[in-house]
Amino acid sequence: MLYVPTYVIGAFLILTGLLGYLIQDPGLSLKLKGPLASDAQFILSDGVEKHEMDFIPCPESAGENVWWIAHKLNEDHAGVVSQKNFATENGANDxxxxxxWYASSRGETMEGFLLESQRYNNAGTGEKISLDWTEIDVNSSALRIIYKNAAGNPGPVSLTSNNWENVDIEPPLEP
Structure with missing residues (x-):
């Protein structure tokens, strides 16, 4: 039997954790404290490309607002771009x-994302999954936006808005 001292294993775990932290994709965490303003525009930029986040402002629930942002960002932006990148990497185009950018969340909102995914997977099977977004994370919900620098753009990565109403971030952002 191989004997490895626990301090060696512990040091290895600390080093791999530190390495993983240092090479992770940059991200930004926001906390929505309520509905977003209907006139709000959120623009993600990496110094080369810009993307305006599309969402439908919902007055009932912060969780529903996060769902719309993540749904639109992941499906309409990240999904399309990553598929095109895959085709490019495999020689299908020039x-x-x-x-x-892609988005995620945590807590009740993340559980809602997983239920929504199950709902799509069960389409046509007769099994119905009921999900009322107006009751999920009503007063506060976390949104994590992650940047995947596939093109090697120099940056800086930024998020700007014309209206930060009900968006909680430290330090406070300027419009």
């Missing part, structure tokens, strides 16, 4: 690689 396009250049593009960087993109």
């Amino acid at each position: 396009n250049e690689l593009r960087s993109f």
Whole structure:
């Protein structure tokens, strides 16, 4: 039997954790404290490309607002760009690689994302999954936006808005 001292294993775990932290994709966490303003525009930029986040403002629930942002960002932006990047990497076209953003959450909102995914997977099977987004994370919900620099753009990565109403971030952002 191989004997490895626990301090060696512990040091290895600490080093791999630190390495993983240092090479992870940059991200930004926001906390929505209520509905977003109907006139709000949120623009993600990496110094080369810009993307305006599409969402439908919902007055009932912060969780529903996060769902719309993540749904639109992941499906309409990240999904399309990553598929084109895959085709480019495999020689199917001559396009250049593009960087993109994708979104996630945690807590009740993340559980809602997983239920929504199950709902799509069960489509046509007769099994119905009921999900009322107006009751999920009503007063506060976390949104994590992650940047995947597939094109090697120099940055800086930024998020700007014309209206930060009900968006909680430290330090407070300027419009």
